[in-house]
Amino acid sequence: xxxxRIIAKFYREHRRMPTYAEMMRLMKxxxxxxxxxxxxxLEAKGAVERDSRGFLIPKKxxxxxxxxxxxxxxxxxxxxxxxxxxxxxxxxxITNKEATYMLKVKGDSMIDAGIMEGDMVLLDRSLTxxxxxxxxxxxxxxxxxxxxxxxxxxxxxxxxxxRYKPIVPKQxxxxxxxxxxxxxxx
Amino acid sequence: xxxxxxxxxxxxxxxxxDADAFFASCEQSRDPKLRGCPVITGSERGIxxxxxxxxxxxxxxxxxxxxxxxxxxxxxxxxxxxxxxxxILSKRFFxxxxxxxxxxxxxxxxxxxxxxxxxxxAFHMSYEGIAEKIKKELxxxxxxxxxxxLAPTKVLAKIASKWNKPSGLTVIxxxxxxxxxxxxxxxxxxxxGPNTSAYLTKLxxxxxLDFAVKSEEWVRAHMTKPHIEIWSELRGTQIYELTTEEKxxxxxxxxxxxxxxxxxxxxxxxxxxxKNIENACIKLRRHNLAATSAMFFLKTQEFSYKGWExxxxxxxxxxxxxxxxxxxxxxxxxxxxxxxxxxxVVMMKLVEDNVSQLDLFGERLRILDSKKLYAxxxxxxxxxxxxxxxxxxxxxxxxxxxHGGPRGQTPTRRSxxxxxxxxxxxxxxxxxxxxxx
Numbered sequence: 001x002x003x004x005r006i007i008a009k010f011y012r013e014h015r016r017m018p019t020y021a022e023m024m025r026l027m028k029x030x031x032x033x034x035x036x037x038x039x040x041x042l043e044a045k046g047a048v049e050r051d052s053r054g055f056l057i058p059k060k061x062x063x064x065x066x067x068x069x070x071x072x073x074x075x076x077x078x079x080x081x082x083x084x085x086x087x088x089x090x091x092x093x094i095t096n097k098e099a100t101y102m103l104k105v106k107g108d109s110m111i112d113a114g115i116m117e118g119d120m121v122l123l124d125r126s127l128t129x130x131x132x133x134x135x136x137x138x139x140x141x142x143x144x145x146x147x148x149x150x151x152x153x154x155x156x157x158x159x160x161x162x163r164y165k166p167i168v169p170k171q172x173x174x175x176x177x178x179x180x181x182x183x184x185x186x
Numbered sequence: 187x188x189x190x191x192x193x194x195x196x197x198x199x200x201x202x203x204d205a206d207a208f209f210a211s212c213e214q215s216r217d218p219k220l221r222g223c224p225v226i227t228g229s230e231r232g233i234x235x236x237x238x239x240x241x242x243x244x245x246x247x248x249x250x251x252x253x254x255x256x257x258x259x260x261x262x263x264x265x266x267x268x269x270x271x272x273x274i275l276s277k278r279f280f281x282x283x284x285x286x287x288x289x290x291x292x293x294x295x296x297x298x299x300x301x302x303x304x305x306x307x308a309f310h311m312s313y314e315g316i317a318e319k320i321k322k323e324l325x326x327x328x329x330x331x332x333x334x335x336l337a338p339t340k341v342l343a344k345i346a347s348k349w350n351k352p353s354g355l356t357v358i359x360x361x362x363x364x365x366x367x368x369x370x371x372x373x374x375x376x377x378x379g380p381n382t383s384a385y386l387t388k389l390x391x392x393x394x395l396d397f398a399v400k401s402e403e404w405v406r407a408h409m410t411k412p413h414i415e416i417w418s419e420l421r422g423t424q425i426y427e428l429t430t431e432e433k434x435x436x437x438x439x440x441x442x443x444x445x446x447x448x449x450x451x452x453x454x455x456x457x458x459x460x461k462n463i464e465n466a467c468i469k470l471r472r473h474n475l476a477a478t479s480a481m482f483f484l485k486t487q488e489f490s491y492k493g494w495e496x497x498x499x500x501x502x503x504x505x506x507x508x509x510x511x512x513x514x515x516x517x518x519x520x521x522x523x524x525x526x527x528x529x530x531v532v533m534m535k536l537v538e539d540n541v542s543q544l545d546l547f548g549e550r551l552r553i554l555d556s557k558k559l560y561a562x563x564x565x566x567x568x569x570x571x572x573x574x575x576x577x578x579x580x581x582x583x584x585x586x587x588x589h590g591g592p593r594g595q596t597p598t599r600r601s602x603x604x605x606x607x608x609x610x611x612x613x614x615x616x617x618x619x620x621x622x623x
Contacts, residue, residue, distance in 0.1 A: 098278040099327035101216075102615045104602055106622040120604050123618065126327050138218040142621035176218075176329065176618070185605045 003027060003038055004047050008058070017048075017056040093181050099126035101177060103136060103143065110134070110145055113160035119184050121145065123177035134179035139167060145179065189399050191367075192422040194338070195359030199302040199313040200424070201320070202335045202343035205279060205328075206352035208296035209236035212272050213265055215329030217620035220263060226255060229264040230595040232444065232489065232528075239352055251489060268597030271616050275328055282323050286316060291428040299340055299428050314357050321355055337363070340426045341419035344376040345394075360422030367395035367420060377416045394420060439477070441466040442530030444595070445586075448487045449527075452520050455484065457582035459516065459529040464505040464580055466533050471564060476501035477533035482512060484519065485528040492519050501537045504556045509579050572610065 006026050010018045018026060023035045039056070042048045049059050094100045105119040113134065115121065121136075129135045131150040136143050137157060146157035146167065157167040205211060209227040214220045224244055228235030234255060237246045244259040255262055276295045283290050286309070289301035300320075302313050309316055317336045324332045331353035335346025338360045345366060349356040358366050373383035375394050389408060391397045398420040405417045415425040441462040449455055459482060470476060478501050483493035494515050502508065566575050576584060599617055600609060607613060 096327070098281050100615060101618055102613065103618040103622075104604065122615075125329055126323070136618065138221070139623060141219040141221070142623045143218060143618060144623045174218075 096126050099124050109159040109161050109164045111161050115182050121179050122181040124180050125177045127178040129175045135175050136177045138174040189364050191363050192360040195361050198338050198424045200343045201300040202347040204333045204347045205296040206331045207238050210238035211330035216618050219620050224259050224262045227265050227267050230266040266595050266597050289430050338422045339419040339424045370394040439466050439469050439533040444528040448525035450525050454582045455526045457580050460509050460579040461583040462531045463508050467503045467505045470503035474539050475536045476503045476539040478535035481532040483530050487525040
């Protein structure tokens with residue numbers, strides 16, 4: 001074992017196998033014949049081998065782990081591990097499952113925001129509406145979906161279509177939910 | 187005199203949560219046009235199954251006939267039940283409560299109990315504070331209100347949630363229970379029926395407090411076990427534990443269909459019932475369930491019900507077995523002088539369908555044959571559309587329109603579909619309804 005470690009160390013340091021002379025020196029052998037005999041033993045053991053031209057190649061000099069019989073375990077499927085870091089469309093689209101609703105869009109007042117008639121929008125009832133959010137609010141007994149504009153205490157609902165006018169609510173504005181996604185299936 | 191029942195405020199902390207006018211609230215919260223209006227659900231059944239507080243204020247009660255409702259409240263909005271949406275929202279209700287404690291008992295579609303005992307430290311909050319947070323999340327995320335009651339026992343928690351409805355949060359610590367019970371007649375207590383209440387009155391017990399202050403010897407001498415337990419619960423000693431398993435299976439599957447005009451033709455009415463049985467069986471098979479017993483009913487033009495129950499020799503989800511078994515009893519019950527307007531079936535005592543039980547008379551082989559048969563039927567109907575293949579006994583029901591006149595009987599969600607959704611399978615998210623501007 002000691003000899004193998006020395007050869008391995010040499011290989012690691014020089015990126016090549018030692019010559020007979022070098023091995024004589026390393027092993028403190030008195031003759032090249034001793035080196036020859038040692039290599040015969042190592043070859044028989046499978047620790048080194050020779051290429052077609054007779055040069056030495058390391059074989060099992062490294063990571064000498066005792067094999068106590070084989071186990072049919074194999075590598076764990078890399079697929080399983082990689083899939084842990086993926087998410088479903090549901091997970092990607094929905095943050096708070098209990099507070100998420102959907103709505104089928106009618107009209108074209110948000111067309112410039114890319115929201116078209118018939119689209120599905122996902123809404124979250126638990127989010128606090130912020131300036132710039134697209135929100136769904138109650139106006140005169142109907143839903144309306146617009147950009148929310150907040151300036152100080154002033155609130156307005158801004159459409160994304162020049163043909164519509166902004167809505168400035170006279171009374172308290174009842175915002176039901178914040179839009180979190182738009183989905184269109186073709 | 188203060189008759190304090192116990193000095194311990196919260197040996198346990200039980201929360202009872204009750205959705206306010208649940209079905210009607212589900213409807214109002216998704217359509218702003220319904221807000222502030224008297225709304226009832228159940229129009230497909232011909233009777234009120236839930237009414238909004240606006241309708242309640244006008245005198246509408248549960249199980250009232252629609253014609254009567256219209257008289258009381260001409261501007262009422264009557265909606266067909268959308269059980270799919272109600273069930274989704276019910277599940278969300280329980281899921282939100284489970285954010286705080288795993289110990290939740292789903293008592294019914296719109297009520298639950300939650301055990302908060304020991305959670306004060308975990309949330310750095312009083313029990314009342316936790317209850318307030320739960321209420322706030324329920325109200326905002328579901329879009330309508332809930333009433334909560336916090337007390338050391340289930341019986342007291344139920345009293346507390348009812349105390350201030352709608353949208354109340356009432357706390358009854360054990361040490362204050364007597365103040366609430368003093369104002370409460372015994373029959374208002376959960377588990378005390380009119381008979382027991384009348385009996386208690388004879389014994390000079392009028393209020394829940396009168397009952398609660400009685401000595402144990404007195405209660406043991408005059409009452410039976412269930413009422414002794416209620417007596418303990420009223421005194422703040424918990425007897426009733428929570429049943430906290432999540433309900434995964436259907437307790438029953440029900441299929442009812444009204445038809446107009448009403449009919450006195452036994453063949454037609456039987457075909458209607460047969461179709462309902464087929465539909466119920468399709469649902470059972472889809473969920474890999476089988477029924478052990480079933481209830482059938484016929485509803486007359488006068489809204490009187492005639493029902494009968496049947497137990498099966500083995501769990502089944504095969505309509506031909508059931509239809510064959512009820513023909514005789516149907517003929518006994520059917521009265522050709524009457525006009526019928528609806529039939530229905532409730533499949534009960536459902537079990538997982540895995541034909542595991544062996545029997546003596548080769549039933550099992552017959553069942554396996556039927557299994558093959560219905561696998562084929564289901565496959566055909568899956569491929570070519572519902573009801574392409576059906577029992578001969580349902581023929582008359584399939585070849586007549588269910589309703590002679592117009593009637594809003596299917597919930598709007600069923601007809602508001604996204605691309606890829608079908609009448610039978612929709613995305614499991616509740617949908618905002620109503621007009622958009």
